[in-house]
Amino acid sequence: MTNPSYPDTRRGDHVDVYRNEQGQEVQIHDPYRWLEDPDAPETRAWVEAQNRVSDGILNGLPARQAYVQRLTELWDYARPGMPWRKGKRYFRHFNPGLLNQPKLQVADSPRGPWTDLLDPNTLSADGTVALMGLGQSDDGSQLAYGTQSAGSDWVTWRVRDVQAGQDTADLIEWSKFGGATWLPDGSGFYYSAYDAPRGDTLTGTNRNQRLMLHRLGTPQGQDELILARPDEPDWGFHAHITEDDRYLLVSVWKGTARMNQVWVRELGSRGPFTELVNDFRASFNVLGNDGDTLYLITDEDAPLGKIITWNVRTGEQQTLIPEGADKIDFAALVKDGILLVTLKDASHRVTLYDRQGQKKRDIPLPALGSVLSLATHQDDAEVFLAFTSYLFPTTPYRLHLPDGDLEALEQPAINLDVNDFEVTQEFATSRDGTRVPHFIVSRRGLKRDGTNRTLLYGYGGFNISLTPTFSPSILGWLDRGGVYVAANLRGGGEYGKEWHAAGTLGRKQNVFDDFVAVAEHLIGTGVTSPAHLGIQGRSNGGLLVGAAMTQRPDLFAAAIPQVGVLDMLRYHEFTIGWAWASDYGRSDDPGMFEALHAYSPVHNLREGVTYPATLVTTGDHDDRVVPAHSYKFISELQRVQQGEKPTIIRIQVNTGHGAGKPTALLIEEWADVWSFLEKYLE
Template identity: 50%
Template sequence: SEDGRFLLITVWQGSERKNRVYYQDLQAQDAEVVRLLDDFDAAYGFLGNDGPVFWFQTDLDAPRGRVIAVDTRFPQRVSWKEIIPQAAETLTSVSVVNDQFIASYLKDARTQVKTFDLAGRFIREVTLPGLGTASGFPGKRTDTETFYSFTSFTTPTTIYRYDPATGESTVFRQPKVDFDPQDYEVKQIFYTSKDGTRVPMFITHKKGLKLDGNNPTYLYGYGGFNIPVLPSFSASNLVWMEMGGVYAVANIRGGGEYGKDWHEAGRKLNKQNCFDDFLAAAEWLMANQYTNRRKLAIGGASNGGLLVGACITQRPDLFGAALPSVGVMDMLRFHKFTIGWAWTSDYGSADNPEEFKALYAYSPLHNLKPGTSYPPTLITTADHDDRVVPAHSFKFAAALQEAHAGSAPVLIRIETKAGHGAGKPTSKIIEEAADRWAFLVRTLQVDVHAGGKSAGS
């Protein structure tokens, strides 16, 4: 703890967001470790303490999150106090600075920040630079300033200083990127999925785009493990948009955009909802004249690679190209390799008869149909990926090439001396991005000199 009195021990198991919390009083001689929160029934994030009273961010009885106080002298649940109740938005993080709670929320997949006093009374909403993602606000309870980063689809990550007393933000560090953000347009729309669920999607492109149904479009998604996909700046995506491309991000179920319920609606037996949401996003883009089937590419990595694999096996006619990266493609055996056992909390397990049926119904490897014309596909993986072993991509590429009846290319790109993606050197990142966009320029027939419209013969 910040006051040095308590040792806090947090215990996790697998990838599910539940944990236990133990503590030891370092000021008491021969003090034993106390199992304060030992039911493994929710997520508990220690925020700080006021003497023996501990503050936690939790999703217990609050799928979108709240802040509670637990007095270690009276640890029974009936004695717990709610400090910041669950809001309509999803609580993602809380820090204690200048005797204030600085609480970050997700509001329709973008950041909203509110401050409260230590009794939970609302102070103000932090004014952010725009529609995007803010993170940080670290510090100690006695600090009089804190810092946060802000980024969006057209804003490179910028560091701001924040004064909790006045609520003012000032630029502390700003990168220099050779582009004009005023040349681009970002909008957020909401579309309806197959079962009537309202799903948000961000769309970014150059200003002046003609909605003539002929724009090369790259649709990205993830949809898993309670992880939200938030606005962020990418030089690689900027290159795509400079060529006239549209970049779309669908915030499908399975992620953490709307809290635990949104996640639950896209896991285990509900996983098909993720694919239905993504397919509905593709159809919305075409119905609203952004693009057409020959000009629409889809992409995703890891769990997002599974998303792409499932969508092209379920609707091979819907896409002009597919870019599944380091994807989980064999849903019957994923749990038998490296860390795959930990994903059963999200996917279920083929060892469970009921879950086997659900997994088999969408497993990309097992749903390829011989004689089907699949879209042009560039599968990417790395030879040292010990998160999602490259065998997933190897098997899917081989099976797809065998089943494929059309003339469209089905390729696999295998990076060497690399893994799942984290820590990849800049040179390899650039090379892979160049290959990815080159594949789309060729398969979608993008004329980079004509602002993205179709190339001539």
């Protein structure tokens, strides 16, 4: 096809001045600075013009309608969520098929019968209001529920009487990055809040989080301030109450570094907190307590994690379960024991220990996959578990203790025979010799002749592990002969603290090298070839795709950077972007400026280069990674692209970073992505 006629994007003359490590001034041209204002008339007109171009291309793709139809069929199956108990009531999320948002249901038994308690589909005509946080009172009679609108991270809290199924008059606004933790008597709950934004709701920086206590029946303006640290504007606070109602615990966080402080005081006390951990040296996650003794997971002096006890009164610490060969991903206290979920080569294992730290037994899982969550109480033998894998729909189980048997509460039935497909795991070798695992999902008996349309997906950041999970969208790609590959890159959390650190700051290039190594391994082993290989990633994964396609445009035929962090010199200027500096560093640090500038996708597009066919996606209400990243990148890419491969942007209105996106919009988005890939990986 001939190169599309793209909108004329104005190039301004704005220049920023940075300093490098030698103290020299460096001038950087930012011609698309004006696109940082999402509400400016010129930006809105540009968005409309770009969407007209992309709509014309995407709607004309030969496979698009077939994907819409097949994805609709694949999405249309009952999805029962894992139950959890509060008091004598059980709760779960449930989607019977194609609802834009799952319902919240309640029952007297984990097997039902279930009654609808809250249906977010009734909160908006287009399904763009989603539940984004729940907290039940200890007896299960009161529900605090948070909603987000049009994909924004801002959460509004309301309270519902569970028995009556009706909302109270309580209303909490301008909350973000925190949940609702109820007082034992159900009279109120703790939550995290920010000052109301002043005209920059979707772009203004989020600092000075406060921990507040809301009492039912009172206006938000009368809520009690529990914690605020204006001298430390980057600190945030998350509250937790021990199950014996003895202690109020506060985890103090700073950015996304997975290091936190732990403060504690007796519940009901108005005295100062005891700062058990008073610096950001490691991660400390409190599992529960036995009187004055807390049980915690920490990676202090244990990069793969260990379980310790910590006496609140005496300060005495003891290692209960020492660091092992595999990373501890998460854990839960159960009756007379501890359930440990560990990662071995990016898939989960579950092991039961007693409270003295002695191993009791391994818990067999249904397949090579992921435990998404555990729900239990620390003195309860009733444990619920959600399990999933690439070819295994997310399924709720009841785990019987102490024998370790898993009982499926419901078995989702999908419109595809998964026995026609298989999952294999292989390992590539990165530039520096590091072993890089990746999962390959394909039809059984894949012919390794280099002709398979293959999508390579990655993330590689923020200590987040990519483990096998089920997705109807991936099935749509597999069903039409595609191959799906997920790479476990440094910067993630698959192998613990050191694996994460090896992909951060001045070592960020390792992530891109790992991704390229997996691509070259797929080519070298005949899975695919450059003409049939596409890459995709979201958010930090969008940065990965942007860096990979600018560094190795010869290696890929198509690229899908979604809601990506693409301007590495200015990411910290918006919303919560400042919190990512622990992974990225900042351009106003002379020691990091050159490293960031060296891989920043916006700044490394070059004239006269043929880049892969590119579909950038973003949402106009994304206040996590503001859409200006994508706007700037596509503007420069359209200007410099050599040849006829299209470079387009899909800007979805009334959507954000992705959480809570309605089913209907997900189907439309993935139909566009897959049909674009099918066309340009021919």
